[in-house]
Amino acid sequence: MLKGVMFDFSGTLFRVESTAEWLDGVLADAGQVLGAAERAGLVRRLEWFGALPGGVAPSEVPAGLQELVDTRDLTPELHRAAYTGLTRAAELPDGVSAEHLYDRHMSPSAWAPYPDAGPTLRELRRRGIPVAVVSNIGWDLRPVFREHGLDPLVDAYLLSYELGAQKPDPRIFLAGCEALGLAPQDVLMVGDHLEADGGATALGCAFHQVPHLPVAERPAALSPLLDLLPS
Structure with missing residues (x-):
């Protein structure tokens, strides 16, 4: 599960x-x-x-x-x-x-959350499901989450420049699972890039892909993942 x-x-x-x-x-x-x-x-x-x-x-x-x-x-x-x-x-x-x-x-x-990002993260928090952000990036994205009020809904950040490994390297996904205190088969990876984010499947994680579109064109791609998780 x-x-x-x-x-x-x-x-x-x-x-x-x-x-x-x-x-x-x-x-x-x-x-x-x-x-x-x-x-x-x-x-x-x-x-x-x-x-x-x-x-x-x-x-x-x-x-x-x-x-x-x-x-x-x-x-x-x-x-x-x-x-x-x-x-x-x-x-x-x-x-x-x-x-x-x-x-x-x-x-x-310069960044805007997708319309269902906040509601989805809040619902996960209500259900007691831990969340990590796993990103290929060269700078600290935490201020973006703080500015938009979403930082309290994230339990861990795994950033490539801090780990010295970038997706699809299994090490970054394993670090994410360890930060959540869960085995890979108990973790869902959500991302827009089949190769990079989908690399989590090599560890045994499930994967849910969303389209990389402008905010106004993607109102509800995250919400369906809630059906994959315990209520």
């Missing part, structure tokens, strides 16, 4: 703002205005290279960046270097900084 749940972060419980919103926030902070055509072109280039962490996946990784991208979630330094590299590949105009863009994506205000 399932007794605990591990959740992915980005694309599962939360979604980062759109690339356009991300860029506009930085432009506003810098007091800079781009013409409509220039702004639209820059948004397209940023999305082409997957420059926004948690946003659109890259269509192209520039030469020399692939290894960095593949290992980006192992340390904060690798994560920053990978994403600022992808951002610079988009050919930023004068006055728009890759470092400023990177820093913005770590702000709690």
Whole structure:
């Protein structure tokens, strides 16, 4: 019987703002205005290279960046270097900084919970089912949960950059199960990525996949997992 749940972060419980919103926030902070055509072109280039962490996946990784991208979630330094590299590949105009863009994506205000994230976590807490967040990430996401009032509903955070292992490495899932005090066969992993998050099945965990969509387009993908858990 399932007794605990591990959740992915980005694309599962939360979604980062759109690339356009991300860029506009930085432009506003810098007091800079781009013409409509220039702004639209820059948004397209940023999305082409997957420059926004948690946003659109890259269509192209520039030469020399692939290894960095593949290992980006192992340390904060690798994560920053990978994403600022992808951002610079988009050919930023004068006055728009890759470092400023990177820093913005770590702000709690850049992230929004999916509509059913809070209700689902609260129901799990009511049932006495422990919860861990297991994320491939290069920075501390705990302030995002605190800002949105969800931190009290999470029992443990297993972050790749703190563990030195990234999904689908079984070590990160095993650490999650151990933090919950449960055997893998008693734990459900919930995530949007079949390969990375679904890697938990190698340990014997169950897996529930959700689609990685903008918040407004995914109102109730988490709620069905409650039917898989004891009431």
